[in-house]
Amino acid sequence: MMNRRQRRHLEERFFKGVMRLSLFLALGVLGLIIVTVTQKGIGSLSWSMLTKSSEGGFYLGKEGGILNAIVGSLYLAAGATALALVLGLPVVFYLHAYIGKSSLANAVRLAFDVLWGIPSIVYGAFGFILMLMIGMRASLLGGIITLALVELPILVRTMDEVMRMIPHELTESTYALGTTRLELAGILLRQTLPGLVTAVLLAFGRGIGDAAAVLFTAGYTDNMPDSLMRPVASLPLAIFFQLSTPFPEVQARAYASALVLTILILVISLLARLSLRALGRHVIR
Numbered sequence: 508m509m510n511r512r513q514r515r516h517l518e519e520r521f522f523k524g525v526m527r528l529s530l531f532l533a534l535g536v537l538g539l540i541i542v543t544v545t546q547k548g549i550g551s552l553s554w555s556m557l558t559k560s561s562e563g564g565f566y567l568g569k570e571g572g573i574l575n576a577i578v579g580s581l582y583l584a585a586g587a588t589a590l591a592l593v594l595g596l597p598v599v600f601y602l603h604a605y606i607g608k609s610s611l612a613n614a615v616r617l618a619f620d621v622l623w624g625i626p627s628i629v630y631g632a633f634g635f636i637l638m639l640m641i642g643m644r645a646s647l648l649g650g651i652i653t654l655a656l657v658e659l660p661i662l663v664r665t666m667d668e669v670m671r672m673i674p675h676e677l678t679e680s681t682y683a684l685g686t687t688r689l690e691l692a693g694i695l696l697r698q699t700l701p702g703l704v705t706a707v708l709l710a711f712g713r714g715i716g717d718a719a720a721v722l723f724t725a726g727y728t729d730n731m732p733d734s735l736m737r738p739v740a741s742l743p744l745a746i747f748f749q750l751s752t753p754f755p756e757v758q759a760r761a762y763a764s765a766l767v768l769t770i771l772i773l774v775i776s777l778l779a780r781l782s783l784r785a786l787g788r789h790v791i792r
Contacts, residue, residue, distance in 0.1 A: 544762055544769055545766055548759065548761075548762030550763075552766060555570075556573060557572060557574060557767070558572060559572030559574055560572060560731055565729070566754075567752070568754045568757050573760075573764050574731070576740040576744070576745035576764070577742055578732060579647075579725075579731075579740040579741050583647065583651060583714065583739065584714035586651035587650075587651045587652075587655040587657070587714045591655040591662050592662060592707060594655070595659050599663055602667060616664070616667065619667075620664065622660035626719070627719040627720040628720070630657050630720050631722055632723070634653030634720070635724055644736075645726030645738050646736045647734070647739040650720070650741070651735075653720045653721065654714045656720075657713065658710040658713060661706070662710045665706035665710075666699070666703055666706050673699065701782065704782045705780075705782060708775050708776075708779040709775075709779055712772050712776060715742070715772065716742075718743030721743075725738065725739050727748070728740055742764060742768045743768065745764055749761035
């Protein structure tokens, strides 16, 4: 019979093995995705594909590129992230500087948790219905507004959790010095800046890779984006349309486009890590 110490040691080894297995599986899936996309797409990736817009015959195997989709995705994600930040930052400050740990704060957090769990296709359908009601056609502006709704709960809940990590003693000492609530919001902003930048970059990465939210609201076009009220191409939809064709060379271009999108998201994730390290040197812990 094993004694209690041996049993605890065996349990510790078991759960440590489970955690290591989970880590290796997660890294293995990421590596498999990168290797698969690279193997199938690297042969079709070319400089002309990155520097030219798609033309009429691009999806039939003729000349063209995905520059319009890359630029369109950047416009959509940047506009949506900026709008979500403008809407979400005051909500987070109000949660921490005014209502604190009240039942209202818990209700607000629950609401944003529910919004976070809603599939992006639902946001796309919701945005499409609103656009029909006000007579707006598929456009860059419609895609930005819909993507902002997708990113808003991500930003709010991530920034909220970052601010909850601030030492309670810092808030108490700030109030003891006679600081107003508005001044407290500024102090919270400086202390949580690394986490806020990381949250913004993660939301931007979610926006640039989302296809369902912009399928009906942003539309698609072969032209470069030149107006808020005109349709705009996006990289996820370009991948979808290329994979939907029966031409093998166009399907190979889809994997090349997926490789470009993967690289963009990896760069954004790396920037998030670097910003957290660089901006967190002077944060009080």
